[in-house]
Amino acid sequence: MHILVTGGAGYIGSHTCVAAYAAGHTITILDNLSNSSPESLNRVEKISGRRPRLVVGDIGDRSVVRSVLDSEKFDAVIHFAGYKAVGESVAKPWEYYQNNVAGTLVLLDELRRHGVRNFIFSSSATVYGNPDPKDLPLKETAPLSALNPYGATKLWLEEIMRAMAAADPAWHFLLLRYFNPVGAHESGLMGEDPAGIPNNLMPYITQVAVGRLKELTIFGNDYPTPDGTGVRDYIHVCDLAEGHVAALAKVADLPGCTAINLGSGSGVSVAQLVASFEKAIGRPLPHRFGPRRPGDAAACYADASKALQLLGWKTKRNSDDMCRDAWNWQSKNPNGYKNA
Ligand code: NAD
Ligand code: UDP
Numbered sequence: 024m025h026i027l028v029t030g031g032a033g034y035i036g037s038h039t040c041v042a043a044y045a046a047g048h049t050i051t052i053l054d055n056l057s058n059s060s061p062e063s064l065n066r067v068e069k070i071s072g073r074r075p076r077l078v079v080g081d082i083g084d085r086s087v088v089r090s091v092l093d094s095e096k097f098d099a100v101i102h103f104a105g106y107k108a109v110g111e112s113v114a115k116p117w118e119y120y121q122n123n124v125a126g127t128l129v130l131l132d133e134l135r136r137h138g139v140r141n142f143i144f145s146s147s148a149t150v151y152g153n154p155d156p157k158d159l160p161l162k163e164t165a166p167l168s169a170l171n172p173y174g175a176t177k178l179w180l181e182e183i184m185r186a187m188a189a190a191d192p193a194w195h196f197l198l199l200r201y202f203n204p205v206g207a208h209e210s211g212l213m214g215e216d217p218a219g220i221p222n223n224l225m226p227y228i229t230q231v232a233v234g235r236l237k238e239l240t241i242f243g244n245d246y247p248t249p250d251g252t253g254v255r256d257y258i259h260v261c262d263l264a265e266g267h268v269a270a271l272a273k274v275a276d277l278p279g280c281t282a283i284n285l286g287s288g289s290g291v292s293v294a295q296l297v298a299s300f301e302k303a304i305g306r307p308l309p310h311r312f313g314p315r316r317p318g319d320a321a322a323c324y325a326d327a328s329k330a331l332q333l334l335g336w337k338t339k340r341n342s343d344d345m346c347r348d349a350w351n352w353q354s355k356n357p358n359g360y361k362n363a
Pocket of ligand 2: 203222223224225239240242243252253254255293316319
């Protein structure tokens with residue numbers, strides 16, 4: 024298939040390009056590089072021997088989107104482009120609604136004008152809000168809510184796509200709800216390269232291990248979980264990338280709008296992940312316990328059976344693989360793509 028990948032220079036997008044090349048697809052990327060480096064595409068080329076065409080532009084810029092769609096014919100779109108930091112979305116809600124929601128509306132409008140109706144959307148487990156423990160593991164039918172503007176952009180876009188699919192049966196929307204993507208390509212050539220101090224657990228851990236940060240604070244050890252620390256469903260970014268390839272293979276057979284969890288289906292605590300990471304690096308990771316982070320759920324993990332049933336996909340890599348690969352990337356690229 025010929026695919027348009029928005030946000031393809033980013034963390035999940037670049038790993039997905041590698042997986043899509045391995046499956047024989049052809050790729051064009053539309054990315055404004057607001058949160059990524061084109062160096063990631065040099066790395067894609069090193070691994071795959073192929074380089075996506077990169078159009079540097081904004082999904083909300085109608086003339087750019089139109090010229091991309093006029094210049095090539097696409098079988099499907101994978102839509103990663105968007106801002107993704109929860110805290111920043113609270114400080115800059117307008118920017119989040121503008122970029123994620125308004126930008127996607129422009130993209131969708133141009134796609135329907137060009138007759139491109141296979142659309143795979145990066146949604147998130149954040150649409151489940153702060154899940155009620157009785158709903159765990161989370162099925163796609165669990166109640167939805169937004170706790171912050173970032174979550175609202177995902178929830179609203181899902182709602183918009185559901186309504187568009189109900190009104191026009193030509194659409195095929197797959198709403199892929201990612202749980203906690205971590206890790207890196209096993210080559211150590213590609214990985215997560217967050218700007219500033221990381222908010223997320225795994226990049227924080229790897230930056231402590233490489234000496235860029237002093238110590239990890241574990242947010243809370245008094246949760247009603249087996250060891251008191253928060254439980255999440257971590258998914259290796261290469262498993263997630265392969266999930267997109269599985270979605271590409273099935274999108275034409277799935278008309279309408281279908282939400283699918285992409286997770287491992289099992290919960291891992293912060294303390295367990297730290298222990299796996301210490302095993303990967305062969306030394307203790309400096310850490311201390313601090314108070315709970317406001318808004319955090321005690322536990323959040325997927326029922327991943329729908330992905331297996333509809334896409335024939337499930338995760339293959341475990342926490343040890345995630346930690347080994349995240350460390351391989353960070354230790355080989357202590358400053359991410361910056362000094363490449
Ligand atoms: P990322 O920031 O690494 O990648 C996003 C890419 O989109 C970047 O390359 C950025 O430059 C680009 N971009 C942003 N706004 C754009 C615009 N208006 N026009 C064109 N390009 C634009 O993030 P990621 O971790 O790879 O996440 C990809 C998607 O998956 C996002 O939509 C994110 O919300 C979603 N998601 C991520 C996670 C996670 O933990 N990483 C979890 C759930 C969902
Ligand atoms: N966490 C932590 N210390 C950190 C960052 C995160 O203890 O510096 C915990 C957080 O409380 C949650 C888990 O790690 O239990 C995953 O957090 P992350 O921000 O990576 O993802 P979330 O599930 O919150 O989106």
